[in-house]
Amino acid sequence: LDIAVARILSERLREGRGVGDMLDLLIAARDDDGVGLTPQEIRDEIVTFIVAGHETVASALAWAWLFLARHPEMQDQIAEESRAAHPWSRASIARVPFTRAVFDETMRLYPPAWVITRRSRDADVLPCEISIPAGALLIISPYLLHRHPDIWVDAEEFRPGRFLEPFERDAFIPFGAGPRLCIGRDFAYVEGVLMLAMLTHRFRVTPMSEGMPWADPQVTIRPHGGAPVRLAPR
Numbered sequence: 295l296d297i298a299v300a301r302i303l304s305e306r307l308r309e310g311r312g313v314g315d316m317l318d319l320l321i322a323a324r325d326d327d328g329v330g331l332t333p334q335e336i337r338d339e340i341v342t343f344i345v346a347g348h349e350t351v352a353s354a355l356a357w358a359w360l361f362l363a364r365h366p367e368m369q370d371q372i373a374e375e376s377r378a379a380h381p382w383s384r385a386s387i388a389r390v391p392f393t394r395a396v397f398d399e400t401m402r403l404y405p406p407a408w409v410i411t412r413r414s415r416d417a418d419v420l421p422c423e424i425s426i427p428a429g430a431l432l433i434i435s436p437y438l439l440h441r442h443p444d445i446w447v448d449a450e451e452f453r454p455g456r457f458l459e460p461f462e463r464d465a466f467i468p469f470g471a472g473p474r475l476c477i478g479r480d481f482a483y484v485e486g487v488l489m490l491a492m493l494t495h496r497f498r499v500t501p502m503s504e505g506m507p508w509a510d511p512q513v514t515i516r517p518h519g520g521a522p523v524r525l526a527p528r
């Protein structure tokens with residue numbers, strides 16, 4: 295990754311001609327004093343974006359295909375929505391609410407970022423009377439919150455329709471919350487929802503194994519052994 299990023303960056307800096315992408319924006323960025331980013335800082339931003347932006351969406355989509363393969367009726371619903379939303383663009387997302395609900399429901403059950411960590415600045419006591427010392431490592435698990443039976447009806451069931459009705463927004467945090475909310479969230483919806491709509495428009499997906507694979511909690515939560523499904527043209 296380092297070698298690839300270094301090569302792209304040095305070529306772009308040498309050529310000095312932009313193609314209008316994010317790397318150009320980083321190279322052109324200046325703070326209030328007119329100071330730009332160093333090559334090391336640009337490299338760090340690029341690596342962060344690749345790491346934060348690639349496997350997260352890939353893992354959400356892998357689980358989504360595994361669910362859809364087991365729900366042909368949902369594939370039909372997505373295909374119908376995506377036909378009506380054609381030609382696709384960023385704006386199509388508003389026209390495919392069920393497809394978006396499938397993406398959300400997948401991230402409810404398998405939030406790619408299954409833990410989020412914080413370091414407490416000061417000591418505090420939570421409303422549930424748990425004391426937190428200063429400097430403690432706090433681990434917040436979207437995975438557990440998203441499956442909490444007091445919050446979600448039939449919490450373990452894959453039911454995208456729940457996202458078409460009012461739901462507990464504070465209990466759905468696949469992209470985190472607060473000032474460090476995922477900066478790529480809107481882009482992730484564009485990628486994820488459009489990919490589901492466009493591929494379901496073209497293919498029928500069937501499972502290649504009986505049960506769902508077990509969840510492998512690495513940096514993201516991935517299906518163990520991948521997501522083997524069979525595609526047939528629609």
Ligand code: HEM
Nearest residue numbers: 346347350351354406407410468469470474476477478482
């Ligand atoms: C389904 C896809 C994605 C999920 C589930 C996801 C999840 C998250 C979460 C939970 C955080 C917050 C971590 C924290 O609070 O400590 C985060 C931060 C971040 N995400 Fe994403 N992300 C996704 C896609 C993307 C994409 C596509 C990009 C970039 C193109 C991206 C770039 C980032 C960056 C740069 C941060 C750090 C932001 C900051 O600290 O200010 N993510 N992401």
